[in-house]
Amino acid sequence: MVLTREIxxxxxxxxxxxxxxxxxxxxxxxxxFGRPDADDEVVITAILQSDAGRLGVVRGRAKRHEAFPSLTPRHPAVQMFERELWEQTGLTPVGHPWLKPVRYEGLRQQHMTEHxxxxVRGQEIHEVGVGPIHASVIEPGHFRFMCHGEQVHHLEIQxxxxxxxxxxxxxxxxxxxLASLVESIVGDSSVAYAWGYCAAVEALSxxxxxxxxxxxxxxxxxxxxVAMHLAGLTGLATDTAFLQGGATYGRLRTAVINASMRACGSRFGRGWLRPGGVRFGIADELRRDLLKTIAASAKDIAEINDLMLSARSIxxxxxxxxxxxxxxARDIGLVGLVGRASGIAVDMRVSLPxxxxxxxxxxxxxxxxxxxxxxxxxRMREIDESLRWLTRVLETPDLDLMAITPVPVGPLWPDTLCVSVREGFRGPVVQTLETGTDGHLIHYKVQDPSLLNWFGVALALRDNEISDFPLCNKSFDLSYCGNDL
Structure with a gap:
């Protein structure tokens, strides 16, 4: 969390x-990101994190459609940020190697077919297009594979x-x-988004x-x-026809989300967190219920993990x-679990605890x-660590999680910028709120980790067979709606 007024x-x-x-x-x-300001100007904000974990803010101001030297050639992890900035504000990063729209916002909506x-050229190269409408319940997205035989040379995701x-x-x-709206931005990360929003408005007041x-x-x-990692493991087991894993992980996910429902009335934690505190505490009876569910789940998870990891087909x-x-992974700026799976030791619960x-x-x-x-x-190890963390907290003696008095959250401070970061199951959920002279919001910037990680899916598939795509895609387990804000 960073809160600042004078920049x-x-x-x-x-x-x-x-x-x-x-x-x-x-x-x-x-x-x-950038936001429009008076006199056809744009205010640009960059939030950076040092190796020590400290957040810093760099702000700029420019006229719309002004140009600046692109950071991407020397720092490729910035490429998606600059593309979004160009699409939303007209500011042009000169020298960007792959400047094209991210979401086709505004007037560009009618030109998605011109992407x-x-x-990739060659006599034996062929293209395979998938989507944007899929035969499942997933949201729309287009995947274009450039293949030589079964081998994928390049995948582009629109x-x-x-x-x-x-x-x-x-x-x-x-x-x-805004709590109910924020909870629905990315449905499988309702708590991460709600907590980030609540922390931001609390800090601003x-x-x-x-x-x-x-x-x-x-x-x-x-x-x-835990629940969403189990959902990811369900998909990975199903995609590789490891049916025992698919059935067991799915059952265990249901047990965990049902525990959330007993705690707050929603399987996805909606309505649990609100500015100033929480709507539902954890009484002793519920605490015992949660500990029982966690213990039973941990036992079954360990057994099915061993079976899956020891299977030669897997x-x-x-x-x-x-x-x-x-x-x-460092060059393209992977974050969250997929970044840590490539050796990038960054978890906001540790660097911004x-x-x-x-x-x-x-x-x-x-x-x-x-x-x-x-x-x-x-994914398996993070489930185990979360279960251990939950057990330690819920078993803490003399800890009353029921007698919780909400704190009044008053008017927001004027002319203030607040950056809130929470490590969701995919990675850091970033929400940046800025108030004007009267204390009302003039900008609300939302960033899901999927925005930075989709390019990683394309990179992961290179030189693999096209049949590996479902496995690569599910191993990242990204959100379409987290990208399509």
Whole structure:
């Protein structure tokens, strides 16, 4: 979390230079975006994180359609940020190697069929197009494979078919009445989004929630992480015809989300978190219920994990397939679980622990091989760590998680920028709120980890067979709606 009021905006070139210096010194770009301002100007904000975990802010101001030297040629992880900035504000990153729309917003909506797909030429090269409408219940997205025989030379992914207009919608309601909308931005990350939003408006109003509220929020988030990782394992087992795993992981996911429903009335944690605290505490009876569910799940998870990892068919299909090495993962800016599976040791619960994870730390887990096997194994290990964390918290003696008094959340401070980051099961959910002179929101920027990780799916499939795509895709387990805001 970073909260700031006095940041003088730089000129566009100076802003780009300062960002380049920070990236060259080893900082990571957390988010980069622009918002319209008066007199046809654009205010640009870059949020960077140092190796020590500290967040920094670099702000600039420019006229619409002004140009600046692209950061992407030297820092490829910025490529998606610059494409989005160009699409939304007209600011042009000169020298960007692959400048094309991300979502086809505004007037570009009618031109999605003109998307400039990368071409691979050769007498025996053929293209395979999949989507945007799929035969399942997944959301729309187009995948274009450039193949030589069964081998994929290049995959390009085009998303942005929904045009939901989430960020504009978030400015149409009072800032303290957005919880139900924020929870629905990405349905399988409702708690991560709700907690980030609540923390932001609390910080913007100077409200300090109780540690008990933070503990309940942490329980909700870790239950969400376990449930969604189990959903990912269900898909991976099903995609490789390991039917025992598919059935068992699916059953276990149901047990975990039903525990969330008993806690707050929603299997996905909706309505549990609200600004100022939580709507539902954890009484002793519910605490015992959760501990019983966790213990039973942990036993069954360990058994099915052993069966899956020891199966030769699973080893053959996962090991060495869909590799994204450490250098490539750093270059393109992979985040969250898929980044850690390629050896990038970054987890916001560790680098930005806040009060909760400082007092109740979580282990930072990584794998090194960067293949589907690493992403499978890390998903299992993160489930185990979350279950251990939940058990430790819920077994803490003399901890009353029921007597929680909500804290009043008053008007938001004027002229203030707040950046809120929560590590969801996919990676960091970033929400940036800015208020104007009257304390009302003038900008609400949302960023799902999927935005940065979809390019990793394309990279993972290179030189693999096209039949490996379902496995690579599910091992990343990204969100369409998290990209199509």
């Amino acid at each position: 003088a905006p730089l000129g566009l070139t100076e802003w780009a230079d300062q960002c380049a210096q920070a990236l060259g010194a080893g900082d990571r770009m957390i988010t980069l 400039p797909f990368f071409k 998303l942005g078919y929904q045009h939901r207009g989430v960020e504009a919608l978030l400015l149409r309601r009072p800032p303290l009445a 100077g409200a300090q929630v109780t540690i008990e509220s933070d503990l309940v929020r942490g329980v909700a988030l870790e239950l969400e992480r 080893q053959s299909r996962f090991q060495g397939v869909g590799v994204v090495g450490n250098r490539a 806040g009060r909760l994870y400082t007092g109740h730390p979580v282990a930072l887990l990584t794998e090194e091989t960067g293949d589907c096997w690493a992403r499978l194994l890390l």
